[in-house]
Amino acid sequence: MRISLPKIPRALSVGIISVILGLMAGAVFMTITGSNPFAGYAFLFRGGLMNIERLGNSLATATPLILTGLSVAFAFNTGLFNIGASGQLLMGGLSATIVGLTVVLPKPLLILLMLVAAIAGGALWGFVPGLLKAIFNVHEVVATIMMNWLAYWVVYYTVPAYFKGTFLETESRKIPDIASLRVPWLTELFDGSYINLGLLIALITAGIIWVILEKTVLGYELKAAGYNRHAAEYAGMKVNRNIVLSMTIAGALAGIGGLTLYTGYAVNIQIGILPNQGFDGIAVALLGATSPIGVLFSSFFFGVLHSGKGFMNAMTDVPPQIGDTIIATIIYFGATSVLIERFLDNSKRFFANRAFLKAEKENG
Numbered sequence: 001m002r003i004s005l006p007k008i009p010r011a012l013s014v015g016i017i018s019v020i021l022g023l024m025a026g027a028v029f030m031t032i033t034g035s036n037p038f039a040g041y042a043f044l045f046r047g048g049l050m051n052i053e054r055l056g057n058s059l060a061t062a063t064p065l066i067l068t069g070l071s072v073a074f075a076f077n078t079g080l081f082n083i084g085a086s087g088q089l090l091m092g093g094l095s096a097t098i099v100g101l102t103v104v105l106p107k108p109l110l111i112l113l114m115l116v117a118a119i120a121g122g123a124l125w126g127f128v129p130g131l132l133k134a135i136f137n138v139h140e141v142v143a144t145i146m147m148n149w150l151a152y153w154v155v156y157y158t159v160p161a162y163f164k165g166t167f168l169e170t171e172s173r174k175i176p177d178i179a180s181l182r183v184p185w186l187t188e189l190f191d192g193s194y195i196n197l198g199l200l201i202a203l204i205t206a207g208i209i210w211v212i213l214e215k216t217v218l219g220y221e222l223k224a225a226g227y228n229r230h231a232a233e234y235a236g237m238k239v240n241r242n243i244v245l246s247m248t249i250a251g252a253l254a255g256i257g258g259l260t261l262y263t264g265y266a267v268n269i270q271i272g273i274l275p276n277q278g279f280d281g282i283a284v285a286l287l288g289a290t291s292p293i294g295v296l297f298s299s300f301f302f303g304v305l306h307s308g309k310g311f312m313n314a315m316t317d318v319p320p321q322i323g324d325t326i327i328a329t330i331i332y333f334g335a336t337s338v339l340i341e342r343f344l345d346n347s348k349r350f351f352a353n354r355a356f357l358k359a360e361k362e363n364g
Contacts (some may be wrong), residue, residue: 015287015294016348022330029325032078035318044323047311048304052310056193060265062303064089066202067294068281069288070209071250075140075300076290077213078246079226084144085254086278087151088122092255093262094155095121097172097269100179101163105179114179114259122247122255125151130247134240134268140247148274156271157341170191171270181264198260203296207257210292222246282320283331 027037043200069083075082082088129143135206146269163172181196213219225232225242233239261277262269284302288294309323333340 012289015289016296017340018287018333018336019330021333022326024320025329025333026326028110028324030318033319034323035316035322037053037220040312040316040318040322041305043315044308044312044326045304045310047194047315049308050178050311051191052189053191053193054307056195057191058300058307059163059190059199059304060196060303061195061306062299063196063202063285064257064261064265064275065280065302066206066296067260068254068277069284069290069299070206070281071253071257072281072285072290073290073292074209074213074253075246076285078222078242079228079229080130080133080140080246080249080250082144082244082250083141083282084131084147084278085257085281085350086274087144087262087277088125088251088254089166089258089275089278090148090151090155091258092252093152093258093269094158095255096259096263098163098264099173101173110179111181111197114263115256118254118255120201120255122258125255126247126249126251130244133247134243140207148278152274155269159269159271162284164201165268170272172268174267176204179263181260182266194265196260196264198264199364200262201256203262204251206292206296207254213292215250221230225333241350254281257281264351283334287330287334305330334344 005090006162014043021042027041030037030040032234035349041230047054050056068089071085071088072082076284099114099117100110110287125147129140129147130136133140134142135351159172160169165171165173181198181201185197187193211219213223221232221237222242224235225237225239226246229239232242257277261275269314284295284298287301288296305323305327309320309327312318313320314321
């Protein structure tokens with residue numbers, strides 16, 4: 001009897017191959033530097049998973065990545081490339097920080113208001129590139145890059161001018177406990193880690209985005225406009241409106257990421273930093289095949305890598321740059337997923353031809 005194994009979805013295959021190639025390249029780098037790659041990877045993953053505290057830190061590190069990954073993935077699904085998640089995250093974080101430092105309310109109401117402010121800040125930074133794309137056909141990559149730097153300088157001016165810290169002008173005042181996404185019961189549950197309510201917000205958001213994209217007419221129209229703008233227009237869909245709406249939603253998602261980063265993982269917002277989480281979100285989206293479910297898994301994987309690389313550097317002779325190199329290499333292979341898909345197609349065609357020739361030969 002012939003047993004047929006279940007087929008692995010193409011997107012999952014590409015993601016797994018990207019990770020394997022990245023880890024293999026990292027092993028080569030470790031070997032070149034005279035380090036033991038097996039020991040290096042053992043400590044890398046132990047650093048992110050070895051106990052409940054480090055698991056919590058990995059989840060906390062992954063939380064902003066879930067939201068920036070969702071932001072990039074949502075735009076991808078609608079035919080747009082949102083490279084402005086860093087600026088949108090900054091503006092969401094700044095808006096949430098301002099509310100947290102100035103408004104006095106019971107904690108549940110205050111966090112809800114901060115969430116609304118973060119959504120508004122990020123959405124505005126997505127709305128502008130969307131509007132420029134829809135009206136003037138300004139490429140969203142150019143527009144979002146410029147909005148990144150505009151957000152950078154807005155934060156650079158606003159924080160020292162109105163919310164500077166007690167000792168340093170380069171950072172805002174510390175978020176009060178009542179405005180923090182950290183809660184004692186969750187901190188104690190994960191043995192003092194940085195995990196916070198942002199993870200719950202991110203998981204709920206991922207579920208909402210999945211429903212929008214897969215189960216609603218709006219999601220269908222947004223994806224239709226991305227796949228074929230002219231066909232969508234011919235079908236009577238309002239393509240320009242959908243472009244603006246798509247970028248606005250993408251910006252709002254990254255803005256929520258700013259809330260989780262600056263009022264959950266961190267305790268204040270600093271100037272002079274364009275957060276890497278926005279750019280890492282591109283890799284998260286690609287590795288997760290631009291699917292909300294895939295983004296959750298790829299975010300956690302990157303969270304483990306970021307959380308564990310310090311432990312690897314401390315416990316082995318692996319140079320500290322190797323951890324970042326491994327992450328960058330996986331990002332590279334994730335970005336070249338088109339080539340991996342082409343390789344899989346060619347391999348499938350090659351084995352199919354071999355099977356066909358073998359069958360013809362057997363049949364005479």
